[in-house]
Amino acid sequence: MNDMTPPQKMTPKDWETDQEVRWCPGCGDYAILKAVQRTLPEIGARPENTVFVSGIGCSSRFPYYVESYGFHTIHGRAPAIATGVKLANPELDVWIITGDGDALSIGGNHTMHVLRRNLNCQILLFNNEIYGLTKGQYSPTSREGTRSPSTPYGSVDHPAKPAAFALGAGARFVARGFDVSKNLPEVLTAAYNHKGAAFVEIFQNCIVYNKDVFNDFAAPKGAEDRQLWLKHGEPMLFGSDKTGGVKGITLDRENLCLKVVDVVDGDWQAAGVIVHDVRNRSVAHMLVEMPFGPFPMALGVLYDDPAPSFEEGVVAQNRKASEGKKADLQKLLSTGQTWVVGPQTEAADTGSAGSGHEL
Amino acid sequence: MASAAEIITPKEAEGALAPESVVVRFAGDSGDGMQLTGGQFTLSTALAGNDLATFPDFPAEIRAPQGTLFGVSAFQINFGSSDITTAGDAPDVLVAMNPAALKTNVKDLKPGGLIIADSGEFTKRNLEKAKYEASPLEDGSLSPWRVLAFDISQLTMDSVKPFGLGNKEALRCKNMWTLGLALWMFDRSREPIVAWLRAKFAKAPELAEANIAALNAGHAYGETAEIGGSGITLPQYHLDRAAQPQGLYRTITGADAIAYGLVAGAQLAELPMFYGGYPITPASSVLHALSKLKEFGVTTFQAEDEIAAIASAIGASYAGQLGVTCSSGPGIALKGEAMGLAIMTELPLVVVNVQRGGPSTGLPTKTEQSDLYQAVYGRNGDAPLPVIAARSPADAFECAIEACRIATQYMTPVMLLSDGYIANAAEPWKVPDVDALEPFPVRFLDAAQEGGLLPYARDTNLKRPWIKPGTPGLMHRIGGIEKQVNTGHLDYSPANHQAMTDLRRDKVLGIANGIPDQDVSQGQAGGKLAVVGWGSTFGPIHQAVRRARAKGQDVSHIHIRHIWPMPKNLGELLKSYDRILVPEMNTGQLKTVLRDQFLVDAEPLNKTSGQPFRIAEIEAAIEELLK
DSSP states (O other), rough: OOOOOOOOOOOOOGOOOOOOOOTTOOOHHHHHHHHHHHHHHHHHGGGGGEEEOSSSSSSSGGGGSSEEEEEOTTOHHHHHHHHHHHHHHSSEEEEEEHHHHHIIIIHHHHHHHHHHOOOSEEEEEOOSBOOTOOOOSSSSTTTTOOOBBTTOOOSSSSSOOOOHHHHTTOOSEEEETTTOOHHHHHHHHHHHHHEEEEEEEEEEEOTTTTTTTHHHHHHHHTTTEEEEEEESSSBBBEETTTTTTTTTEEETTTTTEEEEEEETTTTTTTTTTBBBOTOOHHHHHHHHHHOOOOOOOEEEEEEEEOOOOOOHHHHHHHHHHHHOOOOHHHHTTTTTSSEEEOSSSSEEEEOOOOOOOOO | OOOSSSSSSSSHHHHHHOTTTEEEEEEEETTTTTHHHHHHHHHHHTTTOOOOEEEEEOOSSOOOOOOOGEEEEEEEEEEEEEESSSSOOOOOEEEESSSHHHHHHHHGGTTTTTTEEEEGGEEEEEEEHHTSSSSSTTTTTTSSSSSEEOHHHHHHHHHGGGGTHHHHHHHHTTHHHHHHHHHHHOOOSSSHHHHHHHHHHTTTTHHHHHHHHHHHHHHHHHHHOTTTTTTTOOOOOOOOOOOOEEEEEEEEEEHHHHHHHHHHHHHTTOOOEEEEEEEOOTEEEEHHHTTTTTGGGGEEEEEESSHHHHHHHHHHHTTEEEEEEEEHHHHHHHHHHHHHHHHHHHEEEEEEEEEOOOOOOOOOTSSOOOTTHHHHHOOSSOOOOOEEEEOOHHHHHHHHHHHHHHHHHHTTTEEEEEEEEHOOOOOEEEEOOOSSSSOOOOOOSSSSSSTTTOBBBOOOOOOOOOOOOOOTOOOOEEEESSSSSOOBOOOOOHHHHHHHHHHHHHHHHGGGGOOOOOOOSSSSSEEEEEEEEGGGHHHHHHHHHHHHHHHHHHHEEEEEEEEOOTTTTTTHTTTEOOOOOEESSSHHHHHHHHHHHHHOOOEEEEOOOOOOOOHHHHHHHHHHOOO
16 A cells, blocks of 8 residues: 555545536435535545445435545445445445435345444435435335325335434444534534444435425424434533523433423523433433424434444454464365375375364 | 156166266165265275265255155265266165155165165154055065165164163264264275264263264174074175375365365465355355355355345455355345446456255255356346356366456456255365466556546456555446446446447457367267266266267267356367257256357256256267267
8 A cells, every 4th residue: 555645634625526416406415415525524534545335326326426435336235335345444434325215125134234233334324205216206214195106195104213223223323414404514523433333314305206304303494493403411402592492301200201391591400301421322212213292303413332343343353263373275175084195096094184074 | 858767777777887886875864964974984985095976965954853754864975996976876775764764765776786774763653754554674665675674773772872871862873883884884994983973072072982882883783793584694895996196185075165266266366355145055055164264364244135245245346355155046046136236347256156956945955057047147237247167076176266267357257156966065186286276366456547547448358457445546436337438437328338238248258268168078079979068967977978988889078167158169169069968957058058159959958856967867868869
């Protein structure tokens, strides 16, 4: 590898390719792309060490627009391809770009396993609750009753919740953001800094087939009342005095569930509002179920509790199993029960190393 | 269309036994340890210097109900002083550990052949399970054969009495008692078995000693037995050593040979290997073998499914390792789309298919050659990839190396075809000299070409450069969407797709320039008849042609390793014969490809019973064609 002097700090522009971006005008993907391109220089990523791996769908065109290594693979399989990439070269920064159909329908199996194995990578799931590239069929995250070309009378199946799925699969990092949110780079940075599989659900507005489907919490108007931005060590507060008043999340100890409470005069302690601890898995399990009823959408880093990563374990085991052994192919081929055919066809058991004769 | 018969005729049997070889089949309940018995007998036979071939045949169920017909597990070995290339047609000796084993195997036994049966297992209950109305040992139905029945169960129990084992454990030593008897019959040394038992039961020495006692008792029984009233004494065979080239030998199964060949191939390419696998019969043994070889730079990954297995291997190839995946037909079907990705992105990849009977789940533990179409044609789009087929366990080593060579030298996925027979069968193998293997080191692109980076520029072999992520200045994007010539950018334009389709085709066809001409393995170019085979039919075709030629018939044997692209001289070679016979364990797949490629009148001989061809079946077909 070339030994290079530390280069100047990169800019978002350095992460743009010369390829024409082919998403629909106004698509939320543009904003996510910008957020990623803003984040990469900030975290000190190097283009030659960065690999974007994607599946199939609108979101999966993403790698073509980032000036790094990129692999646009096949539908649903990005996590599996990324696993091979990372195991082959653990030094690489691997980002998986996927969508709700790609990650939770055709590729649900791989998403589950990459999370439970805890491959050190970032998984950005662009959730627009619709199949865009195939022209608007309902997806596994579409809400019940979604009318689409394949469900003209409305969908009847219950949607999957990506963050809940991830946590259930054993993810050690679960975060949420949305396309045009100014906080998205911060969420991406936290994902990057987490060692292990970092799962980020990004709500993305498909302006053609599912326009404004996230407006109930993402629309600028009333956002404060409908968004709970989580920060480690800070109370779970949302709303403001200008709108419906400041509210907080507390634990209903009797029923072991969360509860929304009013916070009077800023005294959140008195209201019993919980302080967000990113390592609290039990609370995370409740946060991923939001929003419903009076609960807002929980955004930011919901859960972050690192554990040893998969590739680390594989590398360590490979090393340990190889300790003190020489890669001697001739010896390998000559193991087991061997015999020598000599010039006078006098055979003799050489009794060579190993008795691993298996039939 | 000819099809192979199931039952051996007396005439056929007469001709089948070369005097210098013997075929023994051990058959018992799947819990009786017949594979183990066969394996250890194979070992002692190899050590005695005989050439040999084996055929393990076991049920798909792990613990089939005891005593049932479908729970019978068998192991056949053909050994002798001559050139052995098949597991033999009809056994000379059948060891039947229970009525079900007798029932399912006796029809294969040569007339006049010897049955050794454990009379202790011929109980009313077991006879019922095997659907015998009366004991065949007593009703005269075994009159075409010689029968030696004695209570092996009781004899075993007696021999292990001093070790105080429970009934069940004591009876487990039956296979060793039987092995001891077989070793006596064929004048084999017990020493390697004793050493093996001591190693196997190192943690339970009393079990080791009990098994050794059973082994010795079986052996002693052969020495001293007087078979009351039968008029038969136990025959003892002495087989000369086979004449083999000098050198170091071992026995090897196809699964191990493929694993070792892949390791060798990666070393010759100077690459670490990444193996993505998913458990499937009969391919799992390759995964097992490689999992133990981490010091050779092998990473093995048991993926969540067949698709993830190949996808991870493609990811590893993309990142600069030699990606390998292995499966059997149903798994290969699942990998189809990913193979297309490897073809489109032009990444090296070795895909091993250990074929089994199909379609669907088919016959998981039985052998077939019915995935040739799948290998050559089985993907969406015009998706050419090279296909190589191994002919025997030992040949699988070379074929695996060849697959690695083509994959890395042409930047392409390669399909290596093996089958259940090759994977499980063992044969003696002259250990190759590693230093004599020709290296093919890989060079990664480390700087952009003159005029700028072109990830899809081509060399004279039409190969594109291999660029590892992590290389500064060579960032680029690849994927499954049609690539632009040279740049690799997305390009759906008509002229570009035409050009890229042609390039992918020409690149794979061009591999024919880098492989040897097709040889004639027996006989000569030109003549009345060529028997053309591929894969594991090598053994029976070889013997059938040998016998036919010994009778003065004008017949030659051609065995094709490179299924796609085919050797450049093959068409001309085939056209030099009056007739072409293609025996295959499928309904005529190579035959169709040969007809398509060369417009020759290839005639099929097909067998899809899950069993390998018998020599006599092919011999009869040759006879028929030359009439």
